Amino acid sequence: MMSPSLKMAFPNSAVQLLLSLFLLVHHVSSQRSTYIVHMDKSSMPNPFSSHHFWYSSLLTSSKSTSQTCANADKSEPKLIYTYDHAFHGFSAVLSADEVEALKNSAGFISAYKDSVVTPDTTHSTNFLGLTSASGLWPASNYGKDVIIGIMCPAGESELQGRRDD
Numbered sequence: 001m002m003s004p005s006l007k008m009a010f011p012n013s014a015v016q017l018l019l020s021l022f023l024l025v026h027h028v029s030s031q032r033s034t035y036i037v038h039m040d041k042s043s044m045p046n047p048f049s050s051h052h053f054w055y056s057s058l059l060t061s062s063k064s065t066s067q068t069c070a071n072a073d074k075s076e077p078k079l080i081y082t083y084d085h086a087f088h089g090f091s092a093v094l095s096a097d098e099v100e101a102l103k104n105s106a107g108f109i110s111a112y113k114d115s116v117v118t119p120d121t122t123h124s125t126n127f128l129g130l131t132s133a134s135g136l137w138p139a140s141n142y143g144k145d146v147i148i149g150i151m152c153p154a155g156e157s158e159l160q161g162r163r164d165d
Helices: 004-030 050-066 096-102 124-128
Strands: 031-037 076-084 088-095 108-113
Touching: 004 031, 031 096, 050 076, 050 088, 050 096, 088 096, 096 108
Parallel strands: none
Antiparallel strands: 031 088, 031 108, 076 088
């Protein structure tokens, strides 16, 4: 037969374990990261004069819908940049809960956690077969104001441009 003090230790341990798990989940969901959010430009409501104001409003709404008594994180979502050329959307510092709240917004397409990328080659001219004597390189003023970026799927690591020899 168990002693009374041992019987009390089990419920207390279980409560402590559940509380620890709750705090861990809360901590993870309130951590902030930078996200790139893709939006449907045509979904902007008429009252907004620009996409910047629309996105700012969405961030304010995502904060209020994701905040609960237990999740009273004082930091706010932060709009970093608004994209309006290659695609429509914005980058912002958000918690996972705020991203989930944004997913319910009209016009939401996708959200990706931003990540650091490194160049695969620093020898673009050699990789592209350009020469300084003639051809496309001198004809384009040696690439003045041109940025070349090629994104390759992860499975294609044997591509010549990834080698640095």
